[in-house]
Amino acid sequence: MTEKQPMSQTELKRLVARAALDYIVPGEILGVGTGSTVDQLIDQLPGIRERIPACVSSSERSTKRLEALGFKVLDMNEVESIGVYIDGADEIDPGFAMIKGGGGALTREKIVASISGKFVCIADASKKVDVLGRFPLPVEVIPMAAGAIRRRLEALGASVKLRDFVTDNGCSILDAAGLSISDPKALEDEINSWPGVVTVGLFAHRGADVLLLGTSEGVKTFRKAE
Numbered sequence: 134m135t136e137k138q139p140m141s142q143t144e145l146k147r148l149v150a151r152a153a154l155d156y157i158v159p160g161e162i163l164g165v166g167t168g169s170t171v172d173q174l175i176d177q178l179p180g181i182r183e184r185i186p187a188c189v190s191s192s193e194r195s196t197k198r199l200e201a202l203g204f205k206v207l208d209m210n211e212v213e214s215i216g217v218y219i220d221g222a223d224e225i226d227p228g229f230a231m232i233k234g235g236g237g238a239l240t241r242e243k244i245v246a247s248i249s250g251k252f253v254c255i256a257d258a259s260k261k262v263d264v265l266g267r268f269p270l271p272v273e274v275i276p277m278a279a280g281a282i283r284r285r286l287e288a289l290g291a292s293v294k295l296r297d298f299v300t301d302n303g304c305s306i307l308d309a310a311g312l313s314i315s316d317p318k319a320l321e322d323e324i325n326s327w328p329g330v331v332t333v334g335l336f337a338h339r340g341a342d343v344l345l346l347g348t349s350e351g352v353k354t355f356r357k358a359e
């Protein structure tokens with residue numbers, strides 16, 4: 134008898150992406166995030182094309198992929214609200230606060246999420262943690278402030294690296310490792326208050342509403358407590 138092989142991370146991502154299709158409301162504009170899990174989602178959207186009149190995307194990368202598949206991508210200024218936003222995460226805690234921005238799209242992700250009624254997070258099981266901070270926290274900054282923000286993050290105990298990357302907004306990203314984030318809302322507020330910070334990749338005030346987690350036993354669905 135052949136033993137069943139464990140699913141690869143890519144297969145888990147495909148699985149949760151497929152499960153997210155059920156959350157798409159026919160006729161509503163869809164908010165589309167960024168990353169390898171979302172790429173799996175985008176690749177499955179043509180199968181339900183007739184349900185999606187248009188999308189709002191959180192990055193040039195996702196926009197290109199959506200447009201290549203023939204989807205209409207609206208500028209966010211043309212849209213007042215979005216029903217459902219589907220995106221991945223680098224980490225998610227039991228309160229549904231997330232670290233995002235591993236792919237560098239944190240600011241636009243936060244903007245699109247802010248006008249979305251429901252945030253559906255799609256992630257493989259490795260992303261679920263008890264306390265945020267194992268994944269380095271991305272902070273998008275105005276380039277001239279990078280040194281000052283780095284020092285402030287180091288004062289919090291982080292070890293900080295400047296990412297070799299320019300965001301879609303023409304800004305820089307600092308990755309702050311070694312923070313154990315027990316109060317994500319307070320840290321989100323604090324870092325966002327520093328002059329020169331565009332966005333911190335903590336999504337605590339606007340966390341996820343639904344988590345679709347890809348596990349070896351299949352997709353597990355978690356809903357945020359009211």
Ligand SMILES: O=C(CO)[C@H](O)[C@H](O)COP(=O)(O)O
Pocket residue numbers: 166167168169170171220221222223232233234235236237238239242
């Ligand atoms: O926040 C993000 C991009 O800015 C992504 O959602 C996050 O990095 C997860 O990516 P992946 O699905 O590739 O693991």
